[in-house]
Amino acid sequence: MPSPWNRGLRAPLAARLWDKIDVGSGDPAQCWEFTGNWRSKFGYGRIRDENGNCVQAHVAMYELYGGEIPDGLWLLHECDNPACCNPSHMHPGTAAENRWDQFQHGAYAGEAD
Numbered sequence: 633m634p635s636p637w638n639r640g641l642r643a644p645l646a647a648r649l650w651d652k653i654d655v656g657s658g659d660p661a662q663c664w665e666f667t668g669n670w671r672s673k674f675g676y677g678r679i680r681d682e683n684g685n686c687v688q689a690h691v692a693m694y695e696l697y698g699g700e701i702p703d704g705l706w707l708l709h710e711c712d713n714p715a716c717c718n719p720s721h722m723h724p725g726t727a728a729e730n731r732w733d734q735f736q737h738g739a740y741a742g743e744a745d
């Protein structure tokens with residue numbers, strides 16, 4: 633049995649992301665929740681990129697929308713919803729801000745770099 637997240641690996645990342653994100657009515661004010669099964673312990677959606685690397689779904693969405701995360705900064709949720717992949721609910725922030733984010737969500741198990 634192939635792993636569920638490997639099955640569609642050859643599909644473009646964007647297509648697989650849209651498949652796993654519930655945008656509701658598309659209202660930018662609403663959270664676009666990751667609906668896939670593969671999540672970190674704290675609710676961050678995960679997906680594999682074209683190279684098979686594990687990436688965070690919200691980061692992939694942000695970059696898909698042309699967002700850039702400067703070196704050394706983290707992509708932080710403004711809506712306090714780790715499953716949210718709405719790029720308008722995120723902004724790059726400092727590690728210090730991210731520590732606050734970690735504090736709010738509990739320890740963070742994602743990949744830092």
Ligand SMILES: [Zn+2]
Nearest residue numbers: 663711716721
């Ligand atoms: Zn949100």
